[in-house]
Amino acid sequence: MTGVVALLGALAVAGVIGVLLKVREGRIKTSASSADLPPAVRDLLAPPGVTLVQLSTTFCAPCRHAKVILRDIADRTDGLEHAELDVTNLPDVAASLGVMRTPTTLALTADGVEVLRVGGVPKRDTLLEALRPHLAGNPVE
Secondary structure, eight states: OHHHHHHHHHHHHHHHHHHHHHHHTTOEEEEEEOOOOOHHHHTTOOTTSEEEEEEEOTTOHHHHHHHHHHHHHHHHSTTEEEEEEEOTTOHHHHHHTTOOSSSEEEEEETTOOEEEEEESSOOHHHHHHHHGGGOSSOOOO
8 A cells, every 4th residue: 555655646746747847848038147158159149130049969859849940930030040059068068058958048149148048949939029129120920
């Protein structure tokens, strides 16, 4: 009987963790910080607009999906660029940016100000709406 109770308890905890992770997936966190960017990230910035810097790792399956979405948004939106940085062998870069999971996408202005951050695969419409105030033109719907 004790084993059954332990199993049910473990399943309940796993279920709660799964729900919490699902809720946080693709959530946008806005900020206006201009932290000192590592050179590997600063080299990716494309003036004069906003650059979506996607931090990925080699074996990250959701990173491929995020790349397709971000590249499509950047291709259709004036003043928006997409760049990907594989941090598999650059743990110091990920740590200095406070990145705990991949994919993580940073929206950075040309002067290195982080305007928002997305953990997980971004939701296209939500990301475009959050980027709208930071883009010179109107993003494509």
